[in-house]
Amino acid sequence: MTVIEVSKLQKRYGDQVAVRDVSFEVRAGEIFGIVGPNGSGKTTTVECLTGLRRADGGTIRVLGLDPDLARAELRRQVGIQLQESQLPDRLKVWEALDLYSSFYAEPADWRALMADMGLSAKRNTVFAKLSGGQKQRLSIALALVGNPRIAVLDELTTGLDPQARRDTWQLVRDVRDRGVTVVLVTHFMDEAERLCDRLAVIRAGEVVAIDTPANLVAKAELPGIARPTLEDAVLALTNPTRAAA
Structure with missing residues (x-):
């Protein structure tokens, strides 16, 4: 079953x-992963599909809803963790979860969610x-506290050390195992390869490929590279001149 449909999406900021x-x-x-260089339009795309920004063209349907016309309903069914998400410095973990749960008619048990995310001691x-x-971990918990059907996670592991990144990857798998569909924006190819069932590769505001990580590697035309990686394949799609060099 398809839960998100994006067709010919367009978004401008002035010129x-x-x-x-x-x-x-x-x-x-x-x-479902979205990958591409910085500035390629990844974050703008997910902001449009979650109703945080209004698209200038194209159509979007999330669980059959138009994000521009049904923002309140959409936010009850879609959990969001964005790259720039910040909480007040003095807000405690339990206070944040309790506050966010109050926004929903049928929230998850935030105490159980806090335990599941390994935050009870904090x-x-x-x-x-x-x-x-x-x-x-807290960002993921806040994205799940409304019992969403879809979770949108943007650059989840930027700035984390290797062990924290691996721990976060397992949390993403756990989210999917809860029955939640995940849209993951990342610029880490190892993360995309380990986690994503399929990837959309974006270059300069356009999708240039959609496939499984393994198929993207298998289809890549990479002369001189005997054992290409997903990073090689995505580079060839998003920066062909550099990849050829």
């Missing part, structure tokens, strides 16, 4: 074209005192 032509579908129960710790990995 700057952020998204030129983006189309893809996301299936229920998968981890329940009285203020946001400013959490480590990077703990902040990401």
